Amino acid sequence: MIEVKNVDKSFDGNHVLKNISAIFETGKTNMIIGQSGSGKTVLMKSIIGLHRIDQGRIEYDGRNLPDMRMREIRILRREVGMLFQGSALFDSLSVLENVMYPLEMFSPVSKEEMTERAIFCLKHVNLEEKAFHLAPSEISGGMQKRVAIARAIALQPKYLFCDEPNSGLDPKTSLIIDKLIHEITHEFKITTIINSHDMNSVMEIGENIIFIEKGEKAWQGNNKDIFHVDNEALNSFVFASELFKQVKKANQ
């Protein structure tokens, strides 16, 4: 579980996060949603420790991140997997080597065991075997996302962060990626935090949703509660399209 308590963050006097508190539960897909510029990326980067917060606590199962030294943060990060918006696969390595990389860096097991684990992860994300030895640039965007997920789970992380996992993907592939993240979260009991704009994802896998509006937490709930909320900002953001307005009507 990750608990964020009274977090504040400013950049050059611009107050981006204002007294945010939230609990991200283990074994659930926790989502951070909000308009562009609302502060959700800053919140996610602050939770990971890429931004130092001005005030507040970020507790990873009781371990407060802002109190940690760089060395302790590095050790904590070995329990963290991250899926980046652009996949962030290493260009110079093949698909298999990308997944093996964190194992080679931090796992004491033999090369055979590493390869076995990497192949297990790649098969778990349904990647075809013929793609294992290709370069990241030789596979499609959807496949790159799967490889990135495989790499993120290679070290069996306790915490998984996904930054816009569906950006640049077609709706069908997005759905596959969403389901994959959801399955992995439940199967391995991971605390997953997803930063998303994609309302399909929110409706599909949002078990704990945090809505950020102008740097403040404006609402928290799940994908069932969201249809019955009386928050104007949330409704105008989530149910912006005609289609979603009709979906809301049908669910009320």
Added chain:
Amino acid sequence: MSLLNDTGMYILLMKRVLVLPDRWKMFFRQFPKELEKLGLQSLPIVIIISLFIGAIMTIQTKLNTSNPLLPTYSTGLVTRDTLLLEFSSTIMCLILAGKVGSNIASEIGTMRITEQIDALEIMGVNSANYLILPKVIAFVVMMPFLVIFSMAVGLLGGYCVGVFTSIITTADYLTGIQYAFIPYYVFYSVVKSLVFAFIISSVSAAYGYYARGGALDVGKASTNAVVNSSILILFFNLLITNLMLN
């Protein structure tokens, strides 16, 4: 202010780079690749430029010193000392700052803007050490060899003038390049090249590492890396020359 800020950021980065690697296995996997990429792949340009400059320097020296009072071997002597003292270390390093510096800055800069460096950080890897240290050490190791190779090829270029033209005889040239040889000049050149190699690799890596934005910004980082490495090379050339030859 910007200079102070940049210097501070460079020092902070070097503090993270110049530490023992987390995993020696990964370092030694990366190191030969960097030796090949930064060192061996620079050999063709070193050979071409040194050969031609050696030949041109011999022709120009001979044509500009056609004085009966000067000994006939003086052309070879001047060519040799110019190659040893300045061309093969400083000028060659300025050229390599363009080739290697832009390569390092653009490679690391691209990794930065495509979030590959963030991915390393999130994994708990000291990205600065993992990415930059093998490059710096590989280039520092390779540079003296490149410089000595450049000296040899430059001298060969001058010899070719003797062989293929009637501007100078090979006997005069060979006498000149052996006359009053001071081995300390080679040592001085090697010392300079080690410093320049560190400057080129570390400064370029810093520009790449701190790149922000998109492809355009990687291009700017690459240009700044080359320009500023070159300025630093010239400054340290003056400093080292004053310290070692004065």
